Amino acid sequence: MRFIIILCLLQVLTACKKTLITPVLPLLSFYQPVDFPEPVYPLAQNPVTREKFELGRLLFYSPVLSLDNTISCATCHAQTHLFADHNVAVSSGVGGLTGTRNAPPVFNMAWQPHFMWDGGVNHLEMFSIAPITNPVEMNETMLNVINKLNASDYWKKQFKAAFGTDQITDQQLFRALTQYMLMIVSDGSHYDKVKRGQASFTADQQAGYNLFLQKCASCHKEPLFTDYSFRNNGLDEISADDGRYLITQLESDKGRFKVPTLRNVLLTYPYMHDGRFFTIDQVLEHYSSGVKSHTNLDPSLQNGIPLTADEKKYLKRFLETLNDYELMSKMELSEP
């Protein structure tokens, strides 16, 4: 090892004298798990760099994006909770106001084609404007946020280090936040290790996996555990929240919501778009005996998904294998 270091030093000394190397931070690039599909996010328009990622990380944890400097993205998307909220049904924003939907975990965003439970946001870069300007979240205006950042020597320095310009723009803000989110990748669960041949399932887990493939995977599709479609899974006869309809105005979209990922699902309770179920048992009971009729109920759920007590147990054993404790403790993503 020492030999290599000396060799490197020699290389530096003999290299072009005009190239001054100042290795500040280790290089960083997008991480693509081998068994995931190609990302949906157009990486070429915002290539991941260490500097931009670190800026995004600072911003994600900073309350500067909120009206009264009290709320950051991490307030509702905490690493300890796999970047979901702290096991609450709905989140509290500026002034303690609450919204109506459960905060989803923010990981594997690079593969997601649309965002929010109703899919209203079409691009990861355009996501941040939603919480920033939502009166019950950060309650700011984009103009004010950009003016605040431009008035701060601290932020000007941070943005300059990342983008090399003196004027901070909303595009830079959005792209930096995007880079941080792009690097939140969950692929370190026991399930992933089994898939890569580095571990194996117990008999119960395997039984659960088989059941899962039969009964759940049509919507919660591997390897991301969602197919990103909008479906009604029979929560209500009349939905209080119109879901996808709010975006498309199509009757056939009433009460449909984006199929959520099930990675880390046992760690990110409560469940469903409004956080109505606090335990996974309630969710399984819902599929087994609680599916309600609705004009837009998914055809595959017309008779629910009847499950015996054993089947529920096996499914739970399998879902547990989706917990990613590596992501939960990844230093690189923690509060800077």
Added chain:
Amino acid sequence: MKKIALLVVAAGILVFNSCKKEGCTDPEALNYSDKAKTDNGTCQYEEVQETGKVTLMLAHYWVNETMDFSLNMQYVHPETGDSLTFTTFKYFVSNIKLKKEDGTWWTQPESYYLVNLDEAEGAQLVLSGVPVGNYTGISYVMGVDSTRNVSGAQTGALSTTSGMFWSWNTGYIMVKAEGTSPQAGMGGAFTYHLGGFSGNNNIVTTKTAAFGTESLNVTTTSTGMIHLGVDPSRLFTTTGSVSNVGMVHMPGQNAVTMATDFYNSGVSFKYIHN
């Protein structure tokens, strides 16, 4: 872990280390090489084209070209009888092209303008870098093309700081008209946020006009102008009184009707001026 980190640093240094980096170092050149560190005099450049400026003048009027339209003034709508006072009137114009004498088009790069009646200079769109020559027509888009609505964060006129953007249903608010009217319900206010770029909700409209007998002569020093007329009263052509439709705040049928009425019959080419 530490060893791996060191190896990474080592690899990085090795990459930086190769010394044969001669080439063209001018980013403006056609054969610019980002790997070159020392210029060896081989840069090649595009032939410089002489260019000039053209100004697109937007004259806002109410119903009749003789009646100037401005904010915070009360107007009566001739068809609905409503009294209307606008406090905000903003809209996007984009993708401007000028037709050359030989029938080819000059396309303005990064062609996005937010016209804001709050700002005096808002109604003059200065096109620079127009190649010298004679022009016989114009094409422009009212609204923001769908590509820019689905491609993530933008800059310039398309920055979200102008507030012309829907956060919860991604897309530009392409026309924002707000004000008061005694005929409006909801506390006497009207609010029209018109947008939509896909399927049946698409409002984006391309408009073209031929200049007629005269052509626009662009030279390096010319100050040619293209005059367009803009009549906000046309918003109400189909929907009628503010008491019928007083608020639009998302893409959909009302947005399509109001925006296309305005774009099609409220925005028109008037004349050019060399």
